[in-house]
Amino acid sequence: MPDRSASWDAALGRLYDVFARVPRPARVPGCPHCAGPGEDRRLLDGPVAAIGAGDLARYAAKALTTWGGEAEFRYFLPRLLECAAADAFGYPDPEIVFGRLAAAGWAEWPGEERAAVTAFLDAWWDETLRRHPSSPGIGTVLCSLAATGLDLGPRLRALRPLATEAAIAHLHDLATEELSGGRLTNPFWDRSSPGHAVVLAWLTGGPAAEAAEAAFARETREPVLELLAAARPHLGPGA
Structure with a gap:
């Protein structure tokens, strides 16, 4: 990296x-x-x-x-x-x-050993959020973390403030590239897993939409506003 x-x-x-x-x-x-x-x-x-x-x-x-x-x-x-x-x-x-x-x-x-693995997974998530674009992309990282059985709730809460342009760009990617018809599109998702349910609920159940609206209200940079505007229609029930 x-x-x-x-x-x-x-x-x-x-x-x-x-x-x-x-x-x-x-x-x-x-x-x-x-x-x-x-x-x-x-x-x-x-x-x-x-x-x-x-x-x-x-x-x-x-x-x-x-x-x-x-x-x-x-x-x-x-x-x-x-x-x-x-x-x-x-x-x-x-x-x-x-x-x-x-x-x-x-x-x-x-x-x-568990603590060392958890710290590494969290550091990987933090590194992903810190820059955009990231390699691998945020959808791959989320799916990978879910595959370990890690609780994704606290990790999504770290993204929710959308405090940086990189974080907003990652939300845009999740909304426009990783979500379709109320499903996460990465073929590696175990759709019966708790991780899949947590991410889908976060994206379509309100938290992501609320975060995007709050960011839209405070942002003044046109490129960032365009990212948020493109993401908003995909966030919420039925997205």
Whole structure:
């Protein structure tokens, strides 16, 4: 991520520090049709932080399914999340990688590990809100956070003040690109999940519309007013 904030660097550093205590596996066992002989050596022969995104992408796509289990996933976790948050893999998509956290049962991990993961997820959200455009976009970030099982209510409340032009632009993107016919359009959404319900209710149930109206009333910059005007018809019931 370019121009990273001190809070992002601190959260990422803490993630690496906490998960450095996970023992390095001797091997990463996997389906022989999915991982070639010795393919895991590229992942194990150096520091976790130095693993190239291209080398890690293949593991990330198969982690916890056909290549490695929870122990290996926890060992690689800091680099996995760092690369996924930067959308550095190409494939798998960030939503898939962050969804592996739920599959690994991270909510039951030791308290220090849970706290480090939560701090990283919050730092990623804060970094997203801090700039526009962001890569990945806010719709991908929200869907990824939801896939972890994280409560999105407090994160949406951080967006609601629309205190910056970047925040307003993100709301515009959510309203005009991520919402259609009362549904969130990202194909990775689990539409039965609490996260989907929270985001949809926020966008169509009043809070986002109220935030947009308040911002419209106080704004004087024409480009920002245009963003808000474009977003307003999409916010509210039936959007």
